Amino acid sequence: MFCKNCGSQLDDRAVICPHCGVPTDNYYANGNNRNCGNGYGGPAADDAPSAGFAVLGFFFPIVGLILYLVWQQTYPLRARSAGKGALISVIVSVSLSVVIVIIAFCVAGFAYAAGNVYY
Numbered sequence: 001m002f003c004k005n006c007g008s009q010l011d012d013r014a015v016i017c018p019h020c021g022v023p024t025d026n027y028y029a030n031g032n033n034r035n036c037g038n039g040y041g042g043p044a045a046d047d048a049p050s051a052g053f054a055v056l057g058f059f060f061p062i063v064g065l066i067l068y069l070v071w072q073q074t075y076p077l078r079a080r081s082a083g084k085g086a087l088i089s090v091i092v093s094v095s096l097s098v099v100i101v102i103i104a105f106c107v108a109g110f111a112y113a114a115g116n117v118y119y
């Protein structure tokens with residue numbers, strides 16, 4: 001990536017530009033205070049974690065994922081909320097289907113065992 005202040009090329013993981021000392025997007029992404037008002041083009045000022053978008057992401061994981069990708073740069077906190085909702089949704093549905101498969105196997109197994117006993 002490139003420094004937003006002086007434009008020099010930076011390591012993608014750099015948190016502060018070694019040339020001009022200005023924090024990069026990584027600095028803000030790591031949860032540092034963004035209210036310094038330095039105007040260096042960091043994330044939007046109205047960014048905030050949003051329970052609403054987390055719920056949206058939970059019920060519509062695809063939407064949550066898209067919002068996460070779209071907002072990653074401009075609204076990282078909001079994006080994280082939407083992404084977290086989508087992630088939880090995916091985890092819940094995966095574990096639910098695992099549980100359902102296990103139950104199905106148990107039921108089938110019991111039915112088979114019961115069949116062997118009674119015939």
Ligand SMILES: [Zn+2]
Nearest residue numbers: 003006017020
């Ligand atoms: Zn710089």
